[in-house]
Amino acid sequence: MAKAIMLQGTGSDVGKTILVAGLCRLAANRGLAVRPFKPQNMSNNAAVSDDGGEIGRAQWLQALACRTPSSVHMNPVLLKPQSEIGSQVIVQGKVFGSAKGRDYQRLKPQLLDAVLQSYEATAEGADLVIVEGAGSPAEINLRAGDIANMGFATRADVPVVLVGDIDRGGVIASLVGTHAILSDEDRRMITGYIINKFRGDISLFSEGVDAIGGFTGWPCFGIVPWLSSARKLPAEDSVVLERLTRSAKGALKVAVPVLPRIANFDDLDPLMAEPAIELCFVRSGEALPADAGLVILPGSKSTIADLRDLKAEGWDRQIIAHHRRGGRVIGICGGYQMLGRKVLDPLRIEGDTAEIDGLGLLDVETEMAPEKTVRNSTAISGEYAVALSGYEIHLGLTQGSDCQRPAVIIDGRPDGAISGDGLTMGTYLHGLFTSDTYRAKLLESFGISGGGTNYRQSVDAALDELSVELEKSLSADWLARLFG
Known part of the structure; x- marks a missing residue:
């Protein structure tokens, strides 16, 4: 043993x-x-x-x-x-x-x-x-x-x-x-x-x-x-997220409404590590920054409950106003579901609500279903034709006319949707922003060059930095006994 x-x-x-x-x-x-x-x-x-x-x-x-x-x-x-x-x-x-x-x-x-x-x-x-x-x-x-x-x-x-x-x-x-x-x-x-x-x-x-x-x-x-290197690693839970307000100043301001049941928010870590991006976490009682170029709705463990809370904060009206000003919106997984016309839950999988109106920025509807999709995936961006890799964890089937413009092609099948005006996009693919090339293309679409730092390499380097710091601070005798 x-x-x-x-x-x-x-x-x-x-x-x-x-x-x-x-x-x-x-x-x-x-x-x-x-x-x-x-x-x-x-x-x-x-x-x-x-x-x-x-x-x-x-x-x-x-x-x-x-x-x-x-x-x-x-x-x-x-x-x-x-x-x-x-x-x-x-x-x-x-x-x-x-x-x-x-x-x-x-x-x-x-x-x-x-x-x-x-x-x-x-x-x-x-x-x-x-x-x-x-x-x-x-x-x-x-x-x-x-x-x-x-x-x-x-x-x-x-x-x-x-x-x-x-x-x-x-x-x-x-x-x-x-x-x-x-x-x-x-x-x-x-x-x-x-x-x-x-x-x-x-x-x-x-x-x-x-x-x-x-x-x-x-x-x-x-x-x-x-440990300074810990800041470069993905956070485990929302306790850490609660302490974050924004990353350093950057050419592109990205606003993220922090909903109570936010899930898989490490999707945002590559954006936080990108020098050209200023990531702003918007808390309850705060308004979305009017000068944000992009709003991201991340994943949710309970789409309907978080959509209800998003509306209670007035963020739905602010996101729609942002879109009318020509602002971009990206939804990942539960955030993608919120961007459609409706979310239906006839089997009451998420609770007592059978139907709720979405933001209507995508011409799609989602119906919750008991079968859960869990898989690692490779994909191609429908916007920029660059390679992606990530994973899917979700309930529900999303359909509608905007799905004819898929956000990504996952393992050869279309996924997600892009609005007719090109300003709103949603996908079930977690890990979208991990692609250095995708982030560089996203910044280019805002007229910003120089993005696409090697995120995966930076995480691996941070783990090595972490090990060096621990070796210096932990008892050499204890480490020798532990490692045998």
């Missing part, structure tokens, strides 16, 4: 995902066959794995860090929050059902066998498996039936390293408090801790390390500074 270590956090968003990705790349650079694993993830940022199922986008990135194909077994349980009906539950890449919070707590013990099966499949042939927890083991009210943290670690006998976030404050109390409230069985699983997101002179925290050791007996495996 492969060696394994599990990173758990004193809370959510302490940086576990980035630390796992960096350790994966560091191990891969040392020649180890390393694999990522996360028993349970909650995120609407999903990816299509190389074996054809849905996993968290973070585990897809971690597999990239390992330089290994991604698999549904790397994230056997994925929860995708929806409106009204709780979360969609994905098990080993396929839809298992939907469950509200209390129902899911009863369901978790049934999923443990699948989690352990996937862990064994991930570990097969590997030298090292680096496991990421979810939330915090200190949530002892959720310990019964747990599959995400100590419930998994104790069953799979995987030692744990606790990660504390010093940037949010109270890191000593969070580590010592976690030690205090864990059961003896769970506490024994923890081998040490890492302090993450430190700013300033690390030597000033030496007394903090002594205090934590005095209360817990745990060794410190390193104090990791604020």
